Amino acid sequence: MTAAISVRNVWKEFGDQIVLEDVSIEIAPRAFVALVGPSGCGKTTFLRMLLSQEQPSRGTILVDDRPIAKEPDADRGIVFQRYSVFPHLTALGNVLLGAEFAGAKATGRLFGRARAAAIEEARALLTEVGLAGQEEKYPAALSGGMQQRLALAQALMRKPRILLLDEPFGALDPGIRAEIHGLMRYVWNSCDITVVMVTHDLSEAFGLGTRVVAFERPRGRPEERARYGARITRDFALWPPRRPTALAASSRSGRDDAANPEPRRDDPAALPEGS
Template identity: 75%
Template sequence: MSELKIEKVWKEYGDQIVLEDVSLTVASRAFVALVGPSGCGKSTFLRMLLGQEQPTRGTILLDGAPLPLEPGADRGVVFQRYSVFPHLTALGNVLLGKELAASRYKARLFGQARRSAIDEARALLAEVGLAGAESKYPAQLSGGMQQRLALAQALIIRPKVLLLDEPFGALDPGIRAEIHTLMKRLWHETQMTVVMVTHDMREAFTLATRVVAFERRRDRPEEKERYGATITKDISIWPPRIAGTASIFGPDRDGPVSSLGHRRDDLAPSGDF
């Protein structure tokens, strides 16, 4: 399970209130898109879910337990700027997550454990369309390939929650469409909950099960420090999108597939959302 529960959360920096009285429940395996004007606190909210920042007031629960005070393996993150290590190959970038999880200080695996981790990393690279690029460095990859690598890097640790901070905003439209297809398939086939910040409304309504809007109710210059943003709209997508199943009206062409990589006709015949 991977349910998030945000209860009466406030975030303040000194005298400036960024977020006020934010309450939200994100069901396990939901895909929630956060939208709103620049500077309204969406990325700050995401950093609190990651554990990079702490709420000034209120609580954040993951599966009923308080969220740890620092980032952990239960939460993966992909940023707009490719968060991959330039000195490591594609395989090395993905393998690092397994090595850090197994040996926090040495970051090395040996023997059968290392061979198994390499096989898992290679399989995940193939899943995101990077088969054959294992030995390449990030500088040798296109922007779309680097973002696929960042996704694989986040997914190798099998997070309960995947956090996306405008991860596709810098991509060309054609590449972005390919990444959207990949993202929908990965969401269908894994057990994770996804929370994504985006400025692209079409992207939000294409990918998400819910679209949550942040906005300042009082936005005059003299009010910006005294009043923060809060949730003003919470829109559930219709027809409903449920991870692992097809839409009841327009089955998802990018939906779940079998373990052999073939689409399961009983769940997702050809079509679209």
């Protein structure tokens, strides 16, 4: 089985400052990798390199055995902590955008039957993430949790192979976060997707991930900080192995399913949240 993402001996330097030092990791298809570590340890920089928002200073990154694209593209979706959705578009417009970019090369606007089909697809997706009835609202009228659901639906519209999450739930209240974790689990189970998530919340990392990867600076004294970058210091595969439920078996029926899928008995994430 080839790796979905393979990172080989990657270094990242900003001027004299070494941020990441000789990082290598293979990420299997359909994995849900949680990146954890103290702030300033380079996990977000690492994610940005997977997004092609930053380029590695040295080393190579392969996606599906091919060198990673030089700029962000539709193969890799992203949900940021903030500013992921467009304030000037309604919820429906935000989700529709991916289809419009794909279908109308020059203007980015669909008309007629193509638009109707895209709207139907977007509405279905909005229902799946639990935003039925909110289609005509602007993001400013949605709560933080709803905005992140919208950002997720928007990213999924292009059916990316890889979904990157940059502390997507960090700004949410614990209760809301638990609900959206349920949605995230459902998405990972029902879409053919590899997820890489940056988080500072360990319970979230172990609750959602199939694998938890920790970044740390082995040498953290002030005079050493600039000269030594962070590395991957821990790499846990969760036991028992968590596998996506078969695609066919997943019910794609409605919002209640989406928001509160039945937790499996051995699922540590079924434990109360916010610990």
